Amino acid sequence: MQKAIWTLGYVILVVMCLILYTAGLYAAFDANHFFTSSVLTIAIVGIIYAMKKEISLNLVSNYETTKFDINDFYNFLSIIIGAVITYFLSVELQLGAVVAAGAVGVLAALLVPKLGAPLYTGAFVGMASEALLSSYIAIIVAGAIAGIVFVISKIVFNGFGGKFGTIAFTGCVVTGLLTGQEFLSAEIPNVDMMVKIILCSVIAGVMTYAISHRLGHGPVMASGIVGLIAGLVLPAAFPESGGSLAIMAICASFAGMAGKHRIPNEKYLALAALISALAFIYTNPYMGGAGGKLGTIAFGSVIAVRGVSDIFANLSKTEGKKEVSPNPSLL
Known part of the structure; x- marks a missing residue:
């Protein structure tokens, strides 16, 4: 029974990530954008490889020794609390999702660091659009679902930036489907905006990683700082595009939460x-308004890089073995 529970947690994260990345690949193919189609295809290959490897690394090796405890209950409650607080800051105080989530991340890391991860996971739920999750009841339900997924996936994919967002995404998507709300959709931006988004993403992601590891502030604080700064500065500095850039920045910050x-x-x-x-x-164009979508994007990107690098490492080892193999004709 316990193995089935841990396996379910693993499968949920895999499915949510692959659904989103497959949708992105479809959009790239549909737009006849060869470069992006190629990159996302390679990324999906890397994702599948790394996810398969995770089964033997953590799922199979840890499912018998890992137990549920009182901390799981605290984590569950923390996710719901983080979701409600973030939604309140975002919607009621009109701070916006990026600033609200960033503020919750920073405060959680400062005040209750042991619960920083689940509180920040809840913050991703609370980033949901009011158009998709229009009441606190819906936010609580989404937070509860995310809380369950958080607990049953605790032995897999740890250290992959964006895991918490994927957990939140699951809660928001399931709740959106249960309430019958339509997901939001937006157009693919023009080339000029694409360049700005890419630059913003790289800068924000690298900054988060550096703050987390080089400065030693940890992933939750690092992502919260970058998200908070981006949410306050970018919309003011770039009135036309700053809102979208801030969203991209906090998305990349989730990737920057990756472990070394x-x-x-x-x-x-x-x-x-x-x-x-x-x-x-x-x-x-797909599944807009769901809190955690940004984290799921980051989750897939980090897994893809890990997977592709592992593939190349294995190919190099295979080539090395071939080079040192004895010549059968000399035996």
């Missing part, structure tokens, strides 16, 4: 941020 054992340095993170930007652009 998953993403070893800023160069790999910059590549993940590039993939995040492309996925962000080409999933614009």
Whole structure:
């Protein structure tokens, strides 16, 4: 029974990530954008490879020894609390989703660091559009679903930036479907805007990673700082495009939350941020308004980079073995 529960947590994260990335790939193909189609295809291959590897690394090796405890209940409640607070700040105080989530992340890291991760996960739920989740009851339901997924997925994909967002995305999508609300949709931006989004993503992602690891502030604080700054500065500095750039910045900051054992340095993170930007652009028409969508984009990008790098590492090992293999004709 316990193995089935841990497996369900794994499957949920895999399915949500692949659905979103497949939608982005479809949009790129439909627009006849060869470069993005190629990048997202390679990314999906990397995602599938890394996700398959995760089964043996963590799912199979840890499912017998990992138990539920009182901390799981605290994490569950924290996600609901984080969701409600963020939604209140975003909708009632009209701070906007990016500033609200960034503020909750920073305060959680400062005041209750042990619960920083679940509170920030809840913040992603609370980023949901009022058009999709229009009441606190809906936010609480989404938070509760996310809380369950958080608990049952605790042994897999740890250290991959964006995991918490994917958990939140699950809660928001399921709640949106249950309430019969329509997801929002937006057009793919023009080339000029695409360039701005990509640059913003790389800068924000690398900054988050550096604040987390180089300065030692940890992933929640790092992402919260970058999100808060982006939400306050970019809309004011760029009235026409700043809102979208702020959303991209906090999205990339989720990728920047990756652990060093998953993403070893800023160069790999910059590549993940590039993939995040492309996925962000080409999933614009799909599943908009769901909190956690940005995190799911980041999650896929980090997994893709890890997966593709592992594929190349294995190919290099195989080539090395071939080079040192004895010549059968000499035996």
